[in-house]
Amino acid sequence: MFRAHSIYDRGTPVNGVLREWNDYIVEFETTLSEADRQQLLDDYRKVLKPLRGNVFLLSFRNFVGHTIFCGQPYTVSSDKMSKEDIHDMNRFISSRIALLPYYDHNPVRSYWAENAEEEAYRLHQWHLLREALFREWEGATLQDWWKLIDHDPHHRIDNEVVSSPIWSVRTVYPETLEGIAKHPETWVPIPKSSGLSLTAIAGRHTMQGQAYFPATAIERINRLTFDTAENRMMKLILDQFVELTEWMADRLSRDKHSIYGKFEIRDENKKIQDELTELLMSGWVQDIAELHSIPRASTVLLRKAGYRQWYSFYQHWLLGGKFPMPEDWIRTLVDTRDIAKIYEYWCFFMVTDKIERIWRGPPSAILRIEGWDESGRLTQGIRLDFAAPNRTLSVYYNKCFGGGQQSYSQNYSPDISVDSEGRWHHFDAKFKFEESPSGVKAAKKEDIDKMHTYRDAIRNTETVWVLYPDSEPMPPRFHSVNGSHNYDAGVGSIALSPNNGEGLTRVIEELFSI
Structure with a gap:
């Protein structure tokens, strides 16, 4: 339904292009009845909140893509990643989903x-x-x-036996002569002046001086057909x-x-x-x-x-429904276009892709897993198993580490966890960053702090990493608990985007090379 309105970003009118995770003020030009207000909130319940009168708060949160609001088209974009990079992430996720074992x-x-x-x-x-x-x-x-x-x-040649006018028959087969002899009802009289009356076949079939000749004959015809x-x-x-x-x-x-x-x-x-x-x-x-x-x-x-x-x-x-994948994955990709979640999925497949390359083979199995997250909610994830001579490795998405068992304290569920011979390495994808006055991007402090929590609380954990979107080829930042220059044990961050995967490649190769 079209409703005349204006959208403002900090008092400045906005035309056509909005940003994810940005709050906008929407003001409708006509006075809204209570029924109109309720209809708007029902129609746009995920993005719209009432303020006062004809004024509302609008936020598309993590959604990125094209939409229509009250009859007007808008594009919701991201400041953290270009439209082309987002398309590349979607294509990569789709290709990886298509190749998963089933x-x-x-x-x-x-x-x-x-x-x-x-x-x-x-x-x-x-x-x-x-x-x-x-x-x-x-x-x-x-x-x-x-x-x-x-x-x-693809086609085939069908060989049909048909009855054709005698003058169109090109090849005589045994069944042609047999049909002429056995079906006199197909014979027709011909004038004595016709040259056909002088032929041997007509001369042998005369009745009261009237010459007859077969009007039709059986022949074989080859027909090309695509009905295969x-x-x-x-x-x-x-x-x-x-x-x-x-x-x-x-x-x-x-x-x-x-x-x-x-x-x-x-x-x-x-x-x-x-x-x-x-x-x-x-x-x-x-x-x-x-x-x-x-x-x-x-x-x-x-x-x-x-x-x-x-x-x-x-x-x-x-097999669209046969993959042991969390159902919210496909809803995110198709319906919500939640860029932060898409970045998580993409990071998971980037980790598995780089492991495949150094292990020289795809996963041998894929399983659906369940667990209780940090808020006590039942969640679903997946596990990919890799096998090599004398060594195994498993990559998890959304694995929950239960408090008092796999964790020293409460439940924790990093986005991506890799089990390498009983030792854990975790990767958490965060679609956000801090930017210095000079424009250098880095993982946010609170995200690094969360990695320290994972490192200390989850048993047998060696390294924990924040993955954040940055197209600049920055080397991984790592803080070793042993003071070494190797990625042996500690907390780090990796800049990762569709055109910048060198840092992740370096870390994966050092941690998981065969």
């Missing part, structure tokens, strides 16, 4: 009841489809892989993807204002729908029938470029 499955179609957990599954599928269709799947986008299919769609099991599979995949976008459109229409980036998601969903509709309009797709069984052993689906990538993505897509 459990054995039967790739058949599933239907979901509408509940919170299963909605997260479908959101995960939608997110995977968006990333693969427009960004990357196995080295290219699904759009690009479709171009290969469209250039050379593989192409039926492609059409099924497209239809199911379209159905998912219809589900998303319906979800957005039902949930009017509680999703921060609803309008951005709506535009992305429409873009996906349009692209899928265009693919379904490919000429060779039009006459393809319905698929009745999946051709799992097809060499075309398993090997032919284009088909192989679409089929492998489809199998992966069917």
